[in-house]
Each structure stands twice: as structure tokens, then as C-alpha cells.
Amino acid sequence: MSETGDTVSPSQVSGPRSWRRAFADIAQGWRQRSLWGYLGWQDIKQRYRRSVLGPLWISISMGVIALGLGILYSALFHVPLAQFLPHVAVGLLIWNFVSGCILEGSEVFIANEGLIKFLPAPLTLHVYRLVWRQTLFFLHNLVVWAVLMIVFPRPLGWEILLAVPAFALLMINGGWVAILSGILATRFRDIPPIIASVTQLVFYLTPIVWQVDMLSNNEAAQERAHLVELNPVFHFVEIVRQPLIGDPIVGRYWIVVGAITVVGWAVALVCLRNYRSRVAYWV
Template identity: 80%
Template sequence: MDDSTAGRERSAWGDAPGSRSWARAFGDLSAGWRQRQLWGHLGWQDIKQRYRRSVLGPLWISISMGVIALGLGILYSLLFQTDIKTFLPHVAVGLLIWNFISGCILEGSEVFIANEGLIKFLPAPLSLHVYRLVWRQTLFFLHNLVIWAILMIVFPHPLGWSLLLAIPGFALLAINGGWISILSGILATRFRDIPPIIASVVQLAFYMTPIVWSVDILSGNAAVRERAQLVEINPLYHFLEIVRAPLLGQEIVWRSWIVVGVITVVGWGVGLLCMRNYRARVAYWV
């Protein structure tokens, strides 16, 4: 096999000379960001298409979330024998944030598989599909903020200037949604067992994360107080707290911000490494 033939075979598998470079990885992210008008429009169209011919349209996003939050809040407040005025907002806001996190994880694992046609026939950066996914999940989150506003009217909380921390907190969620989608999306195109495995792990993580239960309630029980503190090793808990605490006027725990900051840096490092090495192969794997 001569050098020209070997070069053509490498090119067919996305391993052409120079295909694995940091410049191309960062260039893909930059090119995708420059096309924000396109992925912004596509993300909005995804929502409109889902509720096409529906009378209430995207309002169903908030209605369905509100019904679930109300049902779980009432049920678990009775089980834990706690005040519904504080527990219902805790559950509702937790679900609101969890929907964004789980949406980025679950849809991120199939972000390239679901866009197979566009990837094969549209000369666009891979990151465009990631931006589109995170933007779509952001729109869902903004729709559901109506529930938080209603709860703050019905069950007033002592909100202060710390409420503004919810903005950078959510920005960190969105930034992490990017590297998670890149990493899991690329792995899932190569190994199709990844999405169902991730779905199972996310389902388990829901019950292990204080969404429909509270650390404060368990800490009040001397028998399980020490075990309740083990929630600190769950990174999803910290992602929840950097947004939920400001939205509910609770004490800001800076430890959670530090944990999320470290995960963000490490996560993007791994995500960019994966993008650098396998970005060119995705079109052949899907």
C-alpha cells in the first residue's frame, strides 16, 4: 500500500492529516457560535413543532410541569410531615432545574444521532447541534419559570439581592450542558449502548438527588443525619443548589459554586479533548 492510498483511507475515516488539532476543535465551537441566528431559530422551531396544532401551544410545557410539581409536593410533604409552604416550592424549583439538567444529558447523548441527516448533508460545525440543544432546553426552562413566579406570589419567600445569583448559576448549568452533550454525543455515535445506559443512570440519579426530598429534613433525624451529609458527594446536588438557593431566598453555600466551577473546567477539558480527537469521525459513525 503506497502513501497516497494510505492517505485516502485515513481521510475516509476522518483521520486526514491535521484533522486532529486543537485549532479545529476550537474553530468548530467558534463557527457554531457565529451561526447562533440559525440554531436559535431551529431551537425555537423545535418547540413550535412539538406543540403544532395545539390550542395552548408551548403553555403545555408549564402546565405539565406545574401538575407534576403540585402532585409530588403535596405527596411528599404529607409523607415527611413538613410545611407545604416551604416544601412545595423546594420540589417545584428542584424539578424545574432538574428538567434542564436531565434534558441536556439525555438529549445530549443522542444529539448527533438525531441530526444524522443534517450532519451528513449540511456543511455545518458539529457544535451547532449542541448549541441548538442547550438553547432549546433554555427555552423550556424559561417557560417553566412561570411556575416559580406563581409560587413566590402564593408562598412568599424572603428574596433579596442574592436572587441575581440565579443568573450566573443558570449560565454555569448551560455551559456544562455544552461539554456533556459533546462528550456523550460523540461517544454515543460510536457506541450505541451509551444512550440507554445514560437514561438508566439519570433515572437513578433523580432519586439520589434532593429534589423530592430535602437534606434539612433528613438532617433533623439524628438516626440518618450523618448519612444525609453524603449528598455532598453527589455533583448534581451542587448544580441544583447554585440555582435553587437564590431562587428560594436561601443561604448561599459557596462550596457548591466551587465544586461546579471545578467540574466545569475539568469537564470542558475532557470535552474539548474528545472533540479534538474524534470530531472528524462523527459524520461516519452516525
């Protein structure tokens, strides 16, 4: 009770900046999964509205790009196509998910300005919707991987099951990336173009259309090859790609991804706690 005799609600006690409200936003967003799940499906259907093939264009475009890059770079690097094409295709498959979470994450709140201002819903609902949409794209593109495994069969063991928790980690990290970059971008509108430029650079620095082994031709190149591991995206790509194409599993990649997940969510939660109430005014 206040001095005037009025009842004070828990939200007034905790104030706009509280851990309770930050975690409540995440929990409420998850409970509304029927809503963001439906909206994610509608995003894809709307994109391919009046198209004969519909969402199949996702897999077709992905397959054409992977085939073109695979043929080109296998010839340039003198690597057998049967070895190189699965590496490139699966790398692009993972990269599309990662870059989608990064690029669309930086504008996730700006793009949903109307809903944020007029619909009383948790902020994380829009983040869940984004990650779910990118997951649907990824699942569509798995058709390309399946075709490649038929055309260029590889010995896949039980390690292929590791692709499931590996992709789950991608989704979890996509959440904190969207929260952090989305909040920052609503406050500083220069953030999205900066992120777009950096993301393009990261694509070339990540072994997607090239292999780390290509840097091991001489002693000087071998020293530079170790610098690739300073790229955090490299570890996320490898933990999913290795089980999918039958490459040996490297444990330290999982350790790095786990550490990034913990640190990333810690920073994102602090940002969500401090600034979630301001997003509606910034957009």
C-alpha cells in the same frame, strides 16, 4: 509548498486532529447562532403544532407535576406545604434542564444524522441548538416559580441575582455534557440507554422531592447526609435553587461547580479534538 509545487492548506497541515480545528468548530458554531436559535424555536413550535395552548403546555404540565409531588411528599414527610412546594417545584424546574441536556445530549448527533452527513456545518451547532431549546423550556417553566412566589411569598434579597450566573453555569456545563456524551454515543450505541438508566437513578439520589435536612433526624443519618454532596448534580441544583427560593447561599457549592466546569470542558475538548472528524462516519 509541497514537493510537487502544490499549495498546502492550513487544514491539511494541522490534520483532522488538532486543537485549532476543535476550537474553530466551537467558534463557528457560535457564529451561526441565528441558525441554531431559529431551529431551537422551531423544535418547540413543531412539538406543540395544532395545539390551542401551544408552548403553555410546558408550564402547565410542569406545574401539575410539581403540585402533585409537593402535596404528596409534604404529607409523607410532615413538612408544611408552603415550605416544601417551592423546594420541589424549583428543583424539578432545574432538573428538567439538567436531564434534558444529559438525555438529549447523548443522542444529539445521532438525531441529526441527516444534517451532519449532508450539511457542511460545525458539530457544535447541534449542541448549541440543544442547549438553547432546553433554555427555552426553562424560561417557560419560570412561570410556575413566579406563581409560587406570589402564593407562598418568601423574603428574596439581592441574592436572587445569583440565579443568573448560576443558570449560565448550567448552560455552559450542558454544552460539554452534550459534546462528550454525544460523541461517545455515536461510537457506542449502548451509551444512550445506559445514560437514561443512570439519570433516572440520579433523580432519586438528588434532593429534589426531598430535603437534606430530612436526613438529619439522628446522628447516623447526619453522617449519611454528607454523602449527598458526592452527587455532582446536587451542587448544580442548589446554586440555582437557593437564590430563587431565598435559602442561604453556600459558597462551596459554587466552588464544586466551577471545578466540574473546568474538568468537564477539558475532557470534552480532548474528545472533540480527537474524534470530531469521525462523527460523520459513526452516525
